Amino acid sequence: MVNLTLYGLDPSPPTRAVKMTLAALQLAYKYVNVNVLKAEQLSPAYLQKNPQHTVPMLEDGPARFWDSHAIMAYLVRKYAKDDALYPKNFYKRALVDQRLHFESGVVFAHALISITRMVLFLGQTKEDHEYIAGDQLTIADFSLISSISSMVAYVEIDPVKYPKLRAWMRRMEQLPVYAENAEGARLFIASVKKAKFTVAE
Numbered sequence: 053m054v055n056l057t058l059y060g061l062d063p064s065p066p067t068r069a070v071k072m073t074l075a076a077l078q079l080a081y082k083y084v085n086v087n088v089l090k091a092e093q094l095s096p097a098y099l100q101k102n103p104q105h106t107v108p109m110l111e112d113g114p115a116r117f118w119d120s121h122a123i124m125a126y127l128v129r130k131y132a133k134d135d136a137l138y139p140k141n142f143y144k145r146a147l148v149d150q151r152l153h154f155e156s157g158v159v160f161a162h163a164l165i166s167i168t169r170m171v172l173f174l175g176q177t178k179e180d181h182e183y184i185a186g187d188q189l190t191i192a193d194f195s196l197i198s199s200i201s202s203m204v205a206y207v208e209i210d211p212v213k214y215p216k217l218r219a220w221m222r223r224m225e226q227l228p229v230y231a232e233n234a235e236g237a238r239l240f241i242a243s244v245k246k247a248k249f250t251v252a253e
């Protein structure tokens with residue numbers, strides 16, 4: 053029997069990436085809200101489970117781990133009917149892994165200072181493929197859309213300059229699993245706008 057618990061918060065982009073993966077795999081799970089905006093991740097109970105005090109975190113029966121990329125890859129490996137979302141083919145997997153590390157190390161980790169690099173990489177160099185790592189939807193799409201749909205709080209992605217990037221975003225928004233991302237992204241953008249952050253040139 054599947055016994056999954058996801059700890060997270062909807063405005064958190066990596067939490068939403070995991071929620072999209074769970075929806076794509078049609079997996080039922082318990083969702084425990086950890087309000088990082090109120091520092092709930094620093095409670096002794098949560099620290100005891102995750103000393104790195106981040107969300108998302110997954111529990112699968114007795115197994116427990118965190119980092120959205122590790123969680124998504126694990127869910128596909130363990131529960132997917134096929135390997136489409138995280139291909140086993142060495143080359144295809146390397147492409148997906150590259151995009152996942154790009155999301156983690158560049159887009160998410162340095163969101164503001166790397167916006168230009170992110171737009172250049174994904175906007176100008178995005179090849180004529182439907183999805184981020186080729187012609188097939190993978191967990192790299194879930195990962196990157198969770199960050200990029202949040203980043204539009206800081207920067208507008210010009211549809212004329214970056215038509216392929218915008219087309220991919222629209223394509224993602226059409227997916228049924230995008231429902232797992234939409235409301236949290238809206239909450240994230242609303243809280244950023246409220247705080248009136250700006251991006252320096």
Ligand SMILES: N[C@@H](CCC(=O)N[C@@H](CS)C(=O)NCC(=O)O)C(=O)O
Nearest residue numbers: 064066088105106107108119120121
């Ligand atoms: N690379 C991690 C990033 C996790 C992360 O930094 N999550 C934020 C919320 S979006 C968090 O938990 N922040 C609270 C903290 O670090 O104490 C992932 O993909 O899961």
